[in-house]
Amino acid sequence: MAKLTVTRADFFASIQDMGRRQTQHMGLAQSGVADEHSFFRANYLVGNDLATPVIEIITGLFSITTDVPVTMALTGADMSATLNKIPLSPWQSFVLMPGKLLEINNSRGNGIYGYLAVKGGLEIDLCFNSAATVEREQLGGYQGRKLAVGDELTTILDRPLCPTLSTPPDQIPQFDRPLTLRIMPGYDHDSFPDEAKQMFLSSEYTVTTKIDRTGIRLEGPPIVWGQGDILSKPVALGVVQITNDGAPVVLLKERQTTGGYPMIGVVSRLDLFKLVQAFPGTPIYFALADPLRLRSELMRFYNFWGALDS
Template identity: 40%
Template sequence: MTYFTPGPLSLIQDLGRHGHQHIGVSPGGPMDEHAFLWANRLLDNPLNAPQIEITMGQFSCQFQADTTIALTGADMSATVNGQPVAVWQSLHIRAGDQLSLSGARRGIRTYLAVKDGFRVTGILNSCATVMRDGLGGADRRGGKLAAQDLLEYKVTSPIPTRQVPQQFIPEYGQDISLNVIPGYQYDRFDKAERERFFSAEYTVTPQMDRMGYRLSGTAIHCQTTSLVSEGIALGAIQIPADGQPIILMRDRQTIGGYPKIGCVTARDLSTLAQCQPGAKVRFIEKDLYQAEAERVIEHHFFQGYVGKKHAEQILNQLTGPAE
């Protein structure tokens, strides 16, 4: 069990509550899926093992039993019993150890995993916390972690220390490019509007949360200003009446009627999820089949089916070598 100083926002997350959008339930899940998956891989956990997503830091907890943990995502100057520890690696923890995180100069989310995952009772086949739906989390009602919360985990013997290879560790910057798959109402935007969208630079505004990231910059306009509400995919880019893009994230609404120019790829959403307000964003058009191939390879990699070289070979066979 752990005692918390949870900071501004710490949430229990697994990979999400899928298959229920038709009844208005958002999937939720980790904002930075890449960091989440690596934390579980470091510990040989099931991919869906629950973790704590720590936003903005100022977090601390005390472990009441031996375990091994992994920290991934933003570097929040973590310490154990006052001694600095690195992220993107596993670490043996003894009963009574105190983990503390402060803040991050780059990135805003850190993931804390324990060996075999935190023991949290799910609802609708998931323990992912979606506050707006009132589902998931330690209280099963969508609440963020509070100081009085206790989380159970299995007592485990030490396992060898592991580190994520350097090539898989992102550099969380404030100047990013996001791959976009054309879709939805793409053809309803004039060619000039599409070119403007892909050539403009946008800024991440403070209006950003687990539902969506609102951007500011060159206004984009669609020939169709309103639509019959339709299902919304992860990463959909809405263009409301003011022409300022909104990128929909993990806790997005399940339907909407704004025109949507396309979708940001799932991998690039992890990059966006670590951006602070003021970050500069550009969009790059992405081929659907290339994006699908890369997503399949990523899934297979984390399921242990392929290594990096094999993944590159598969990608080249499916799409041709990258230029």
């Protein structure tokens, strides 16, 4: 069993897994990792069950030590990590030795969320069948909050160090490029004027600085609703709400359970994993897609990782 000690946590690092299921009717956020692809890959590289909780690090500025040798992997955003001041290549496993320091620095503009997996997993109490942290609800993770300097985490099992595994270069995503987000029509899609729907699908939007685990606000030509107030309704992961000033907001894992803004579409979950890694200023486009095709692609994605884990 290893004891990991947090020595730096300047911004936001938290324990996350796949999130909570069937709890939104109680007013609880789904939560969970923002980028499931990077999450699965990190656990795969250290030989964990793919749903094992990890440390999700937003934009970097995090460091950690250990009291015994432990195998780790860092995926997601490129955060200029170093191992005892020596540059560390992401997307592969490595061993953190006692007396050495893993430093995760600022993101280089290629992604926002990083994922640190530890072989054997972290000893975290489950809350509603999940270890996911929701700080505003003081729920899950490490004492219901983000990690702080001095926090100590322990691994669940003593396991031997595993061979170094790396990710093929062509399977490492690049997050610093324009994105086209495939969407399915939302609850209110048909109630938008045709001109508004055309504007939405033909315009370029950009990611603003108003981003967090709840949602991402985009900037671009305003979308006119023109139907007045509507009743609040449940909101799904990836819903695109149109605010009163016409701005699209894409809702993420820590979204509220209901929303009163009109919903023009729902972003494909696979595309959502890319959107969450987009830096402010990234160009964003929307395109309607066949819901059945998007579902089929998502099932292939989960089946692929399930096959790797078998």
